[in-house]
Structures are given as C-alpha cells and as structure tokens.
Amino acid sequence: LKISRDDVIRVAELAHLELSPGEIDTYRGQLDEILSYIDKLKELDVTNVEPMAQGIVLSPAAKNAGPESHPELREDVLRPCEVAAAVLSQSADAEKPFFRVPKVIER
Amino acid sequence: MSTSTWTVASVREALVKKKVSATELATEFYGRIEKRNPELNAFLTLSPERAYAQADRIDAAVANGEALPALAGVPVAVKDVISTTGVRTTCGSKILETYIPPYDATAVERLERAGAVIVGKTNCDEFAMGSSNENSAYGPVRNPIATDRVPGGSSGGSAAAVAAGLAVAALGTDTGGSIRQPGSFCGVSALMPTYGRVSRYGLIAFASSLDKIGPFTSNIADAAAVMGVIAGHDPNDSTSAAVPVENYLHEIEKPANRLRIGVPEDYFGEGIDPEVKEKVQAGIGLLERLGCQRIPLQMPHTDYAIATYYILATAEASSNLARYDGVRYGLRVPGSTLIDMYRKTRERGFGSEVKRRIMLGTYALSSGYYDAYYLRAQKVRALIARDFADAFQKVDAIVTPTTPTPAFRLGEKSADPLQMYLADIYTVTGSLAGVPGISVPCGKTKAGLPVGMQIFGPHFREGSVLQLARAFENAGGFAT
DSSP states (O other): OOSOHHHHHHHHHHTTOOOOHHHHHHHHHHHHHHHHHHGGGGGSOOTTOOOOOSSSOOOHHHHHOOGGGOTTOOOOOOOOOOOHHHHHTTSSSEETTEEOOSOOSOO | OOSSOOOHHHHHHHHHTTSSOHHHHHHHHHHHHHHHHHHHOOEEEEOHHHHHHHHHHHHHHHHTTOOOOTTTTOEEEEETTBOBTTBOOOTTOGGGTTOOOSSOOHHHHHHHHTTOEEEEEEOOSGGGOOSSSTTOTTOOOOOTTSTTBOOOSSSHHHHHHHHTTSOSEEEEEESSSTTHHHHHHHTSEEEEOOTTTBOOTTBOOSOTTTOEEEEEESSHHHHHHHHHHHBSOOTTOTTSOOOOOOOHHHHTTSOOTTOEEEEEGGGSSTTOOHHHHHHHHHHHHHHHHTTOEEEEEOOTTGGGHHHHHHHHHHHHHHHHGGGOSSSSSSOOOOOSSHHHHHHHHHHHHSOHHHHHHHHHHHHHHSTTTTIIIIIHHHHHHHHHHHHHHHHHHHOSEEEEESOSSSOOBTTSSTTOHHHHHHTTTTTHHHHHHTOOEEEEEEEEOTTSOEEEEEEEOSTTOHHHHHHHHHHHHHTTGGGO
16 A cells, blocks of 8 residues: 555545545545555656756756756846736735735634 | 637638738637537636737737737636636635736747637646546536547546647646646647746646646647746746756757657557557557667666655645645634634545545655655655656667557546546656656547657756657657
8 A cells, every 4th residue: 555545534634625625535545556556656766866956957067067057047136017907807805915814823 | 520620720811811800819719618618628718808918919910910929819728736826826725716816927928929718717626636537526527529538637627628729728726737638638739837837836836846828729839839938947936947048949850850859668558448459559660660769778667666656746735835824815614713623624625535545645744754755745846856867878768658548437536535646657757857748649549539649858857858749740750
C-alpha cells in the first residue's frame, strides 16, 4: 500500500479540498496505482545528477553572462499600475480597496 | 465538412483582390460555427463584437490601400486558458465560469496587432489537464473526423476547430502533449514551440516549467506565419527568451534533403498500434527518399518520462491552483470561516481530474516525500533532457510517432487515469526537455482515423522543425 486513507485525508486538508467519503476512497485507490507506477523512477541512479528546475537547461556560458543577456531584469523605476478597479470587479465580495472575506481568526 | 479551406495566404489574396471582405469572411466562419458547433462543442464562447470590430479595421485598411499586416483578416480561435480582455475565459472549469479577464495575453495581443480576427474561445480539459477533452466542465469535444471519438486533449477544441474548418488557425497550449496529441487525433499540424519562445503573459498557469503556447493550422506555411507573429521576447514574461526569432516563412523554403533525422527505437516498442507504426515508418521512408539521412538513436530514459512528468506537473499545478480560493475572482461558496470558504469553493469549483492532480502534487511536495518524489523527478528530468542534447549532437531532427494509438472512443479511458496518462508517452519527453516539436498528419488508418508523426528539433530551432515538416507536406506526406 503506497498511500492510506488517512494520508489522503491529510493531503486533502493541506490542499484545502473538502472531499466526500466516496472521493476519499476513489482517490486513495487511484493515487495508490499512480504512485506504484511512479516507483519506477527508483530504478535509476541519480547520484551526482543536478536537478532540472526550469524548462530548459542554460549552458554554463549563458548562466555566467552579464546583465545584458538578462533582459528579464529592468531598471527599478516606478510605473503607474491603476488596475485596482478592474481587479476588484472580478471578486465575489469586494469593497474598494479591499476584498472582503469571512473571519480569519477563530475566537 | 467545409468545402473550401481557407489559408493565411488565400485570405490575404482574396482581401487584396477584393474578392471577399474581412467582414464577409468573419460572417462565413460564424456561419460554419453555428452549423457545426452544436455537435462538436469546440467553442465555449464566441467573440463576435471583437471579431467584427477587427474585421472593420481590416476592411478600412484594404479600402485605403494600406499595407496589410501578416495575418490580416485571418479567423483565429483561442484556447480558453488564454486571457482575452472582455471575453469570458473559463479554463474549462466551473471555478472560472464567469471570469472576464481585464487584460489580453501577449500572444492574443500580437495576433490582433497582426490583423487576426479572434472568433472565439475553444473548449479544453479543465485547466489543460487531460488527454481527451473529457475533463471539461462544459462537456467533451467530439472529433470532427469521427464524432464517436475524442479529439485528444487538452487543446481538443482548438484542434477540432481547425480540422472542421471553423477557424483558419487556433492557439493551444502544450504542457505534456496538449497541442501535439490533439493535432495528431484530428489530422492537423500542431506545433509546440521551445520553452520560452512564445510569451506566456496572460496564459493561466498549469505547470510553469512546462507550459507553452503554440499554433494549430491546416498546413505548414500557416504555422510559420502564426509563429512569426507570436514568437519573441516579452518583458511581461520573465521566462520568455531573448533569443532572436528566425524568419520561419524563409526557413520553410530551404531544401530539407541533407537533414539527418534520428529515429529512436524506444518510441516504436510495446503498446504501439501496428497501423500507427506502419504509417510513421512509411513517413520516415518518404523523408529518406527526399534525401534525409536516417540515423538510429537510443534515448534510454524515454520509459521514465511519464512518471517524471506526472510528479513535476502535478506538483507545480498544486501550487499554481492554490490561487483559486474564492477571494479574488471566480466562484465563491460561502463558509463560516476563511478556510471553510476555501474548502467549499474548491470542492464545488474543481472537477475530479483537477482534484486528483492537486492531491498527487500536494503529496509529492509534502514533508517527508519531497526528496523521494519531487527532487528525484527533477533529476530524472535532467537525464531525459540529456538524451535529447546527446541526440542533437548527431542529428538535426528526431522523428517519432506522436501517439501510440489513433483517437480513442469517448469514455474508453475516462475511468482509468493511469491509462489516460500513458497516452502521452511519446510527447512528454520533449515537453520535459523544453525542445520544440510538431505533429503533422501522416495518413489515416483503415478506419479513416488520422495518424500523427512527431518531429523534434533543438532548442529555438522551430525553423528546422518546420522546414522538415514542409518538405514532408510538399512530398504528399500528409496523405501517405
């Protein structure tokens, strides 16, 4: 057994999902099967392999290049960003300039 | 099926010669959509106001004798995970059923600046999670070639729209195969660009280290034309690359007869449908007859790609989808406390596949499992990327089947998530490596179902992928 019913309940809590008892059982079985399949990754020796965290691996030259090769970095200057009204208009409950939510702290 | 197939070039010619106006063309396409969409369910939302306003601008430009931009008057459909100002964008999810983006994705803005007419938003698996389009909260799309079959996923609506002639081109997104696999199932050209080639500003995120935007078209020249418009660096997307954009329309005219094509044995093994194998082998044979040199390859980590992908993509999704909590946009289900509201909103708003992937991803990232799953998968991803880097030392392109089988029937795999995941076995490898890949039609099975051949190229060499695809198309390969 890769994953227990209690594991599923704990993970659902972490993910803020309110699962029905039926869903808990279904997901337990399916996740168990998927995780068993994923176990095949243990067959490989990954000692000394650098993890790949992004969509492409930069060459060492590109990694060490100067700021001119990093156009994602820009001058730190203020720019107007007057989107509050448009943003708040999408909320189910907003009162400018706030989003309104139920109480956060239990008494 | 539509009798007349419009292309980027034929639209342009007809506009310039005043044989048709952009407005008439938009009307023709809305007519086709009205006729076909009730059955296909390819479009979720139409945007006629926006389309006709753009058509008016194009018609005015024609009347004034102005030079027309690259995609003037071309009807284009956009997958419903890509933001469009003022036009509802649902991601195929109930949680965003009424969401209207306050801004355009860069890809959409670029299309419109180039004269394209955005006709509407296409159906897809919820948050692009699926391989059959059956995970849409708004019902499945039907494959226009065989309506009892799935169009593939997750960009099923975009693929079906182009295949049925409801748009000249469409934007899709590809995370593990979501452009190429539906392209293969519906018999159209479907390009996943290099990671970082096309800006993702305004693309609603699924798995950020894997998501890409790319085009569906009925031919390679159109794919080159659309790519020429949407590719390039965008200051609004920090992952977009500053690599110069090739002139794709120029690249596709280059002869392909000296290219070295790698054929990995690992893609023709267990589980492949014999007819798919035969068609793709015939396609490779045609490329050889064109003068390409066939080089056998070993890509030893291919078999680990699905396991790697379903850890990384779900982990990233569990994090990206945390934003749907009922506070700022989309559905809100009232609760007694904030946490209670989050839980009720997410329970009601998300469909079962999205919840399954959030669960898997949360588990893989949770304390005590991170090293065993997430970190290990990132390392195996590096090994898969190395397979590609090694191969591209020896070859200019890698040619494989796009999918192990042709389009399956609606409902055939929907009860078994793992079997559904395995449908992506030939596409996820390239997704993980970040390389560009295209699926092109390479004939049909005896039952008349399209088969797709996949061509991978090195990073940022969409030009050579398209060049080989064009040579194949010109040689009659799409119909082999």
